[in-house]
Amino acid sequence: MEEELRCGHCGGYYHVPVLLACRHAMCLACARELQKPAAGNTRVEEDGGGGAGPEEGGGEGAEVDKLSVLSDADSGVSCSSRPASLVGGDPPPPPPVYTVTCPLCSATTPMDDAGAAGLPRYRVLAAVVDKHLERYQVAEPCQLCDGQGAPRPAQLFCDQCLVFYCGPCRDACHPARGPLAAHWLVSVSEGRALLRARRREREGRCGHHPGEHVSMYCLTCRLPVCVLCLHHGRHHAHDVHALNAVTKARKTELSQALQQLSEKARAATDYIHTLKTMAEDVQGRCREVEGVMVAQIDALVEALQQRRGDLINWVRRQRDAKVHALREQVTDYTHTLQSTTATIHFCIEALKESDPASFMEAQEVLEERVVGMGRDWEHNMVPEPRVAPTFNLTLDDKTLLAAIQQLTFIQHKPPGTPSMIPEECSAENNSVTIAWAPHPTSLVTGYTLQIDDGSNGPFREVYTGEERVCTIDGLHFDSIYRARVRAFNNTGTSAFCEPLCLQTAQVAWFTLESNHPDITLGEGGCTIACDSYEHRVALGSVGLSRGTHYWEFKIERYDGNADIAFGLARGDVCREVILGKCGGSWSMYIDSERSWLMHHGEHFSRTAGGVRAGDVVGVLLNLTERTLNFYVGGDLQGTISLAGVTGVLHPAISLNRSVVLTSRSGLHPPKQCLAAAVDPVT
Template sequence: MEEELRCSQCTGYYHVPVILVCRHALCLACAGALQKPAAPPARSEDEGSVAPAEDLHETSEVDKLSVLSDADSGVSCSSRPTSLVGAPEGGSSSDPPPPPPVYTIACPQCSVLTPTDEAGAQGLTRFKVLAAVVDKHLERYQVAEPCQLCDAATAPRPAQVFCDQCLVFYCGPCREACHPARGPLAAHWLVSVAEGRALLRARRREREGRCTHHPQEHVSMYCLTCRLPVCVLCLHHGRHHAHDVHALNAVTKTHKTELSQALQQLSEKARAATEFIHTLKTLSEEVHGNCREVEGVIVAQVDALVEALQARRVDLINWVRRQRDAKVHSLRDQVQEYTHTLQSTTATIHFCIEALKESDPASFMEAQEILEERVNAMSRDWDQSMVSEPRVPPHFNLTLDDKTLLTAIQQLTFIQLKPPGTPSMIPEECSAENNSVTIAWAPHHTSCVTGYTLEIDDGAGGAFREVYSGEQTVCTIDGLHFNSIYRARVRAFNSTGNSPFCEPLCLQTAEVAWFTYESSHPDVTISATGFTVSCDSYEHRVVLGSVGFSRGAHYWEYTLERYDGNADIAFGLGRIDICKEMILGKCGGSWSMYIDSERSWLMHGGEHFNRTAGGVRAGDTVGLLLSLPEKTLSFFVNGELQGYVSLAGVTGVLYPAVSLNRSVVLNLQTGLHPPQALVETPVAAKT
């Protein structure tokens, strides 16, 4: 709170604080030092014209209503000083507008100008609550009161006494110099600093409780229109008699309650901020620990790289040395070979030289052919096998390819060290429609994610199974069971590992099935809505529904919009892969009731059974009730049971189906709850 009690201009504790129009406070002396003459108002061409009475009245009322006061806190503020507001009593719509300001005071915090009249800073409203809080703070912490007469060029000395008549705090030297205990001043009452503060507070409270217009009266009411504390005389004889006036204590209590509630909310925010700061400090310590851990890992990994590099250096050096040994061995072999040949050549040369010295011509001629052959053969050997170059070069045509390694070292950086954080579901973007659910999630904000794994259960509280794995953050799952609550969960993964699964999100599919016809044959025509079907062929064509069933009970109806009374119509169920060019029920993957205008048959796998009298006409309704828990398919004509088929032992997904020809137009109604009368039908219940 210390900074709230110090003036932004002099940085000392507030002394006689006043309020500026920007709601900032200044010491009275600081405000006086900052006041400057106001700029003259701009003169218009029609300055001499008189403003209409309505404008003058509006301006006067605005100025009067701009006054702001809080009697309990002692804070009052206005857009203009009090002296600039029109007289509260006897005012009329013809009151002249307020005069232009004489001085302005620039706020040192926000630079907003506060206008004043000729009184200057002395005319500003006193910040009484702030002055009281400063006094309490100084007394609580025993802060010395500065002397009010010390030289302003130096820091004032602490006051020692207070004169009740002069209303001035004196230090010892200033009291001796300015307030000697002789003459008329000897009769003044000098008290301690603490007593002086108490006297000033008491007198200030006495003044604050008085009405500004009727000093003999205490304020007891508060005018909400003018936002001013008023006395009884102001209420009955002043301009406030027609205003909204309430008891001052009641208004004060209301405002204190509102302020207390606002302070409580602010205190909660401060408490949350304190806890967050504590968390941040804890995280700072954790950061140091984690940094040391990462540093250790880096040192270990770099040491391992250095060891691997040194081992590779040894391997490369050993390889070069092996190459050296091979070259040396090859050169040594070449030297030995050339040396042996040279020795043979030298011996032959010496032998031939000695032969040339033979004096007997006959003896020489006997050996000359042999000698010539040996010399020629040896010469040929030199030409053929003796090369004047080394078999291997003495230098090494090797350059260490370190560019890739240097690039890798320069690109050596960090990757995600840990598995990603747990992703979170986005409930507002998740939805369930018919027997499909759409699930959306968001990654953890600090994670590096490669992909996600989505799992759902079986809609009956069973085990989870994976339904999606990829990079997307939204997934739609079709073909689920109706009237089931599915739990979905998701986790993220990257090259390091998997995150934990998030908390499961529950989504409920539709209670009843809604589906349309699926176009499956060129002879079949389906309306744009998907609910009306007709056929262009005289042969039967099968049409399946868009949704299959494998669990639960479902009910749907067909209405015969057109029927000539001769053709058979087959209603029932079928597998997705049944033949669509024969009547429904003829193949093993379909079950049906086919009916004409006089009787009906049940059929499955080409077998006809349970012939029942009674047919259909245009406008009739055929209902189908599929009960997979009971393994039955019941048929109703205009609400009356026509027959049922047992589905015992049947598993897998079954689709609503119908077969018709060009004599029939059917309209489909789905999304229906089974009528209670049909559910309670004795035969249906038995099945």
């Protein structure tokens, strides 16, 4: 508790503590030392505007009637100003004249002309400090000691000056002669008792009626008052109760709060004991891990030593092989050299033969022998060693050094279950974005994400990796998908998290796409035109496989001679023939007078009535009923059965020159389109 009783500025026990706006306390002398003129203030006097000191006995007695704005109970905290919000009709408080900055939290407390002396006195803290000093017999510091060091312990207290003196300061500032000789000097303990008695006497009296003791408490002003204040003062219309009753109630509330806090402190004490036990357990487990680690590293060192011996033996075998090869080459070359030398000496002696007939008889044999030996010399006496004397060997240690640098510990248990982040998950059109977070205390190598089929079916894996955000495209429209994720590391795999449900859009929104040079797209893929007299096909940006979808094309320009086909197609449809020509497309081909339905190159269901500029052609795809309906101006023009058709189908359009169309997607089918029902044409 001692740290609660020491000033955050001077470090000593609180002496005449005052309360700041941030609810921290400070010695009155420290507050005077730290107070500064407020910014923009022009009324500050040169003396700093300090209020009465603790030695001025009348200062605290006049503060009993000051309004407390910092305490809900009679805690002994009083304030020198009265807020206009509590006393109707008072003008707003003037701007601050001084400010003081809290040394603990750096918050600024505004003050009026009285400066630090006008701050509310923290009398409860002063009483607790006195009890603590008395209980532990802490020496009272001298109030007049100057210098950088700590003040000397006080020896005497003057009842008239209200100051504690050490021996040197008493001799210097309070000599036993002259007028001061009549002052009553007592011991430090007696001085503390006198100060407590005077404080209790002042605190028990009303500031407006000094002859009356406070016995009531105004809840409106949060101020202790006397009976005269209640009947004749400003408090007669306020909510006033007996001071003892209010104090008892507030003490009960504080006791209950302290009881809850005590329970938390008790639980914290038990937990701290558990942590200490864990700390001791950590020491033992650390020694176990160190032992295992040392054994493993010793095994690695032994294996490295063994490998070093193997490599040295291999190098030495290479050395012996090279030495043996060089010695064999020396032996062979020596033998050849000796034979050649003998032949040379023999031929020289033959050249000395004086008989021409005898020389000519051996001349041919000697010449063949010399030529053959020269030829064999060039073949056998190559001026290069059969093996290089150097060792072109470099130990490949980079991989091993990198492995040693990366040698670390692995998690000894599987990771905890990751959790979804719903606020970062979304569904747009027929794609969903899923985000998750790892378990806060787990080592994770990667994640596995699974979703179902949108019909509450089995889950399937869609992603495995280190990322924590995944977007999945190409899903069914108007479907609710369940997604779940789990984490894994080198030790094992966590459990899957609780599934998160995401619903795709009810209707499809798409744009037209084509990379053919003859097709021109505009307005973000919603407007299409063609520069060729041949048919060109464009597909929608999304594939459809479930639900009911409706989209429209408005004919912006049409000269009556062009061919237009509206319908569906698979992704691999031929893009350079009219829609419906191949087996992977279904369409309604229409001109200015009539229309046909087309599939796999067959024309059927000719219907009178064509289109012109400004008309709207609607396409209704019902994948539940497996039908494809076409509308012109809201009237049904034809129906194709899609029975037996499976897979993903794309909205499609084929057109040629002199046609400009605008597509509108993401529409709900008109009621008249849903009401119109005819037998589909197969």
